[in-house]
Amino acid sequence: MIEVNNLHKSFVSKKNTVKALDGLSFTAKDGEITGVLGPNGAGKTTCLRTLYGLLKADEGFATIDGIKVTEKPLEARKRLGIFPDKFGLYERLTAYEQVDYFASIHGMQGANKHAAIEQIFKDLEMGELAHRRTAGFSQGQRMKVTLAQALVHQPKNFVLDEPTRGLDVMSTRILRNHLAKFKEKGHCILFSSHVMQEVAALCDRVIIVSGGKLAAQGTPQELCDLAGEKLLEDAFVKLIGSDEGVAA
């Protein structure tokens, strides 16, 4: 379970101060897929980085399975699988070696680790990529490697920052099925996306962030009802446009 509680974060530079988070709170429950929606610059990435413990909030806190990120960052991160906003690959390693590297960092070893890596490569249908160096991989192949390294240790909580950008239809479907399977197993999945159909199809709950604050939350249907629109996209536009009286 991921909990974000009254997060405030400002970036102060000499010239100006940017308030990225302004009292954001939400909860992503176990066994649910929670989508985070928000326009560019709404504070999504800042919120997620606070969650990883890379940034320290000015006020408020984030917990992962009840562990405060600021207090025990390593413990909290052990329970996280992260697919970051910007990602790169170690181009001189093969896909297998890279996933192996992250599995080892998460404390896996021996036959256990080997089996887990084999499994994730099979699940994401990337067997033939395994022993190729990652230099020259296509965007979709890179995404898959990054996903594999985020999921290999079967974390209780997934945080995915726009995981489907650049994936073809087949891969998107694989990812969706994968996430659905994990959800059934009781994992907590938090992901941000700009693709409304995807959010509508996949998410149990949607959190709309705007201006560093929670603009609205609920199931896709609830949000549509709240805004009085049929399509989630229209509801989204309406909700971030007028944040009065809609914050549930």
Add this chain to the structure above:
Amino acid sequence: MMQLKALMVKEFKEAFRDKRALMVAMSMALLMPIMIVVMLKVAIKEAVDNPAVYVKYTGEQHAPKLIKALKDKNILSFADVPEDEERNWNERNIELTIPDSFNEDMANGMPVELVMRADYNEKSLATPLRRIKDVIREHSLTIGYKRLLVRGVDVKLLQPIKLLEQDTSLPSSNAVMISLILGVYLMMAAFMSGLSIAIDSSAGERERNVLEMLLCQPVSTLKIVLAKLSCASSIAVISIILMLILTSVAMNFVDLTKIGATFSIDATTFTTLLLLLIPICFLAASLQLFFSFQAKSFKEAQSTVTMLIMAPSMIPFALMMMDDKPAWVSWMPISGQSMLMEDVFKGLPVDWSALLFTSVATLTVTAAFVLTLAKKLTSEKVVMSLS
């Protein structure tokens, strides 16, 4: 421990697959022996041979005997210079002017003034000029002796004291010089060999967006820094070992006995040098990582770190210039090692307590850099500059 191992395995894998960076690291090791051999060959040639010297004469027709005496010692007229060396000797420009009154003054027993013009500060001219002076002095003395003999004076009267010079310092000083250069070069190799690997694994990873992902993982930044440090410094150590081995092999190709010098890298020297240089490798890697992690881009890291790293590698040069060395110099990192290395090359016994002290000092500074860097990597500033 397992995390650290995984981190290290990955760093080494990447480093050894980065052929270009590895080549840069090893090129110093490969070039060094070649340089030493070439330098030694030149030194031996200079010490043993009497290479031709070309002088621009004016009025040479007045003193054919002197010119012949010079010619016998392989000091020739610029008119005879072979074409390929013409530019060289034209630049060196040694002029010798023989006055028109040479014969007349000589016949009258008047002193004759010859003028030799050259750039006396130019090091490459030192030997030729000395040779010319020697020949002229000898020629002049011979004439003087003959004059006295003709007048019935024993020439021995002119030499109440005769100093017999046995110059032993000159040839071997070349060898000392070469071993000093070897010391400086070893120090530079310790500093430079790991450079490209260190920059690639810090600023390079940041630029390739893999650093953020690593910082999000449940692993302490200290372990990350240690893994990168051990990789970069190992490359430097490998480079130094390679360099020492190749140098000792290359030494077999030059005949040092010709200049009366002996120089070899035996097992004891080898071990002592390694003991001295390994802490330096660690210090260098920590410095490189420290500064390149803080650079904004790969390019910035490359330029600033290279500059910063050059500074400490200049310390041995500075020490060579220093005549009165204060006591702290022998304890400080880098300067301490460089002075001990000088002793090793001179064949003096190793001051083990100084070695221990300077190694501990070096490793302490390294540890300070590593801990500060590990702390810095957890700060927001590093994360902010990620995007």
